[in-house]
Amino acid sequence: DIQMTQSPSFLSASVGDRVTLSCKASQNINKYLAWYQQKLGEAPKLLIYNANSLQTGIPSRFSGSGSGTDFTLTISSLQPEDVATYFCLQHNSWLTFGSGTKLEIK
Amino acid sequence: QVQLKESGPGLVQPSETLSLTCTVSGFSLTSYSVSWVRQPSGKGPEWMGRMWYDGDTAYNSALKSRLSISRDTSKNQVFLKMNSLQTDDTGTYYCTRDRPTRPLAYWGQGTLVTVSS
Numbered sequence: 001d002i003q004m005t006q007s008p009s010f011l012s013a014s015v016g017d018r019v020t021l022s023c024k025a026s027q028n029i030n031k032y033l034a035w036y037q038q039k040l041g042e043a044p045k046l047l048i049y050n051a052n053s054l055q056t057g058i059p060s061r062f063s064g065s066g067s068g069t070d071f072t073l074t075i076s077s078l079q080p081e082d083v084a085t086y087f088c089l090q091h092n093s094w095l096t097f098g099s100g101t102k103l104e105i106k
Numbered sequence: 107q108v109q110l111k112e113s114g115p116g117l118v119q120p121s122e123t124l125s126l127t128c129t130v131s132g133f134s135l136t137s138y139s140v141s142w143v144r145q146p147s148g149k150g151p152e153w154m155g156r157m158w159y160d161g162d163t164a165y166n167s168a169l170k171s172r173l174s175i176s177r178d179t180s181k182n183q184v185f186l187k188m189n190s191l192q193t194d195d196t197g198t199y200y201c202t203r204d205r206p207t208r209p210l211a212y213w214g215q216g217t218l219v220t221v222s223s
Binding site for chain 2: 001034036043044045046049050055087089091094095096097098099100
């Protein structure tokens with residue numbers, strides 16, 4: 001089974017900062033990586049699929065990159081409403097989630 | 107507009123069987139797949155299994171022996187049954203609309219299932 005490792009587990013940043021979250025796969029997953037945002041008490045929301053495709057309605061400050069085993073989610077200018085936990089998901093071979101990065105405002 | 111809604115018992119006894127229903131609207135079950143995902147409190151989500159648009163099914167290997175997913179297209183419903191529940195099966199259970207190229211794009215609100223005597 002494919003394992004997904006996210007880092008860091010916790011991140012504190014200031015409004016306006018550029019924020020980068022990492023996700024590593026235990027084997028090659030090509031471009032089949034998605035990112036989700038989960039706010040407290042809500043279901044996860046799809047942000048990015050196929051590593052770098054922005055889901056409809058998601059602000060352009062969110063972007064994704066990577067292929068193979070190493071992937072990144074970037075928030076170009078952190079906003080207060082971005083406080084959430086972010087999960088990656090590989091969809092190359094069935095579906096496996098990472099353990100998440102909790103993002104807070106400093 | 108795409109909507110999914112989970113329903114089922116909030117409390118299940120240990121060793122008993124969990125039965126959940128996902129009722130969908132805004133799309134056809136013969137055009138889109140539906141996956142079940144669960145999430146223990148404070149932990150990451152876990153994909154459980156999928157009802158493909160063509161009626162085929164796929165299961166997480168870790169749950170395959172306990173899990174069954176079925177559907178009734180006339181009622182726009184997908185069903186989950188999982189037996190031999192234990193306390194670590196406690197969590198929020200979601201149904202999601204699923205496509206290979208755009209996975210888990212729409213989610214239900216989730217239903218909390220507690221396994222306790």
